[in-house]
Amino acid sequence: MLLNRIIEFIKYDYNHLKYPLVVACHGVIIVLQKINKHSLAFKVASNIYRSGWAGSDELGALIAQYYFKKHPQLGQEVSRQFINDLPALDNTEKFFKQPETMLDGIITVLKKPDGDEKGALIINYSYYFPLFLRFFDVEKVTRSFNIILEPSWAGFCEENILAYTLVKAPVFLQVYEKRDKHFIERLDCNLIPIEVGPSWFINHNNFVPPVSGERDIDILMVAAWAKFKRHGAFFKAISPLVKSKPRLKITLVGYPVDISKEQIVDLAVLNGIEKNIEIFEWITPKEVSELQKRAKVNVLWSKFEGNNRAIIEGMFCGTPVIMRKGHNYGEHYDFINPNTGYFASESDFQEVYEKIISREHEMEPNVYVMQNRNSRVGTEIMGNAIKKYELSNNRPWRSDLAVKVNDLHGMVYLDSNSSIYEDSYKELTECILPIAHN
Known part of the structure; x- marks a missing residue:
């Protein structure tokens, strides 16, 4: 238990005094970049950002901008390596074999497309975000659906989320820490923050x-x-x-x-x-x-x-x-x-x-x-954010989002059922990449 306490002390205590450690880590990142160890360089920045140490937010924003704004080809390289290296774990192995089983629970339709009106879907749990990018033709999905990401932990300077900056469409991102909201805003990219989080969606x-x-x-x-x-x-x-x-x-x-x-x-x-x-x-x-x-x-x-x-x-x-x-x-x-x-x-x-x-x-x-602070209020906040974006881009908004809640093993509808969205799930199934089944 003493070791746990020492680790906790290093990670979380007296964070306001740890600026010299952040400076030292920045030096390590620069060296890693010079020798083309970009995935490792970003991983260091990600871990330091999550720590909350003094100056870690500045470092996280600087490195994220470097990879996903100024040098997107390097961001693509970092993201591709991260996604391709994902192992099949006990809770994800079935998705590697049958990506369609992610639908209606992990990837949940909240609004069906209707002609020129886009639908909306939400992806629950951060460790499923890269699986969606790995198994689905995301560019094809975004032609019919707006995507909402619901992260499961704080600290948004990470590949799970920033890989979505490379998607050529808006991606709506739930943020529940002001620090993460400011981080996303500083990136000035396609990620649109919405101030709700998983705890809003309790039944x-x-x-x-x-x-x-x-x-x-x-x-x-x-x-x-x-x-x-x-x-x-x-x-x-x-x-x-x-x-x-x-x-x-x-x-x-x-x-x-x-x-x-x-x-x-x-x-x-x-x-x-x-x-x-x-x-x-x-x-x-x-x-x-x-x-x-x-x-x-x-x-x-x-x-x-x-x-x-x-x-x-x-x-x-x-x-x-x-x-x-x-x-x-x-x-x-x-x-x-x-x-x-x-x-x-x-x-x-x-x-x-x-x-x-x-x-x-x-x-x-x-x-x-x-x-x-409940699922209906949270859904309204999400819907208003997407509606504002759609109307500003001269696209119609005729129906609101369905209310979902988070269950033990994923998401379920509060007032309706998935049969209403059967056509939408079929359309998403057709967006699964052929390589996903190999």
Whole structure:
């Protein structure tokens, strides 16, 4: 665990002091460029950009502009190598054999083409973006459809996304970090940012406030058993609270990634809180919803990840959130507000928790997300962005986007079903490259 803490310290702590490291990495990139190691040079820039270290946004923008704006032939080389080197993983192997199985779930039609009116499709999860470029004739697709990308993690200086700057058509990109939005805007390319993200597309019908009953779980944390979720740091932060409230009930929900449930228990023992913890592993979304309804507070304690959905699911259930201060790039998200929750650090977790408990009857997380942050609102924002572009290019806009929600294994329609888009999926099937089946 000491090694994990050292790695975390290097990657995420005192980022404002790490400008000299960024300068040194820039030097490495220049050397790699001179010896024509362009894929490696870009990979270094991508990793540094994601770190959030001082000056990393400037470096990321500079290198991205070099490859995908000033020297697109090099960007094409970097992208082609990245796409061609993609391995077939357990969760993607079937797509290598049958790319059409990506349709209606990973690649989802939100609007069908109608004569001179373009349709729209959305691609979910960042690691599927390059597979679409590998297996489909994207230029042919864009003649009939506008493309929306829904990234699954923050830090947009990466091949998964920037390969789309080489597409000769607009590509609409969900952005949920202001830092990434500014990065895309500085590129001044065909990527059009839309300020929504995956957590907007939760099926709110499955997460609703309890009708009655006392909330008997003091703290809930829905997070995979993964190092980046920082269970150990969370346990350390809540240990003073447990000492002051020995009967505090803490519930954990997750599944194994790079650590096990037994290791989670060991971390709890290390912090003297094992008697306060109840653990649920591999439970259904319905069971998660039932626990959310019983919780007084929902916690997100990672330092860096994508657009977390568990805290928004909790808000739909009327559960306020405590989010670790400095999450991702330290943005003060508008969805963390006096109606929904607070930011906290290791030093003031107890104070923030007690503040929420003292205000629990005043806070209205469900009201906030139902009015401001849900699949219908997110779809409207996406639709308005595409409509504005289409009308500015003298193309018609007669029908709106369908509302989709993110399920366990992809996307599904909220109000309709895929049969409505049968012709569109057939048209996309005809855009699969012949080489994709070889």
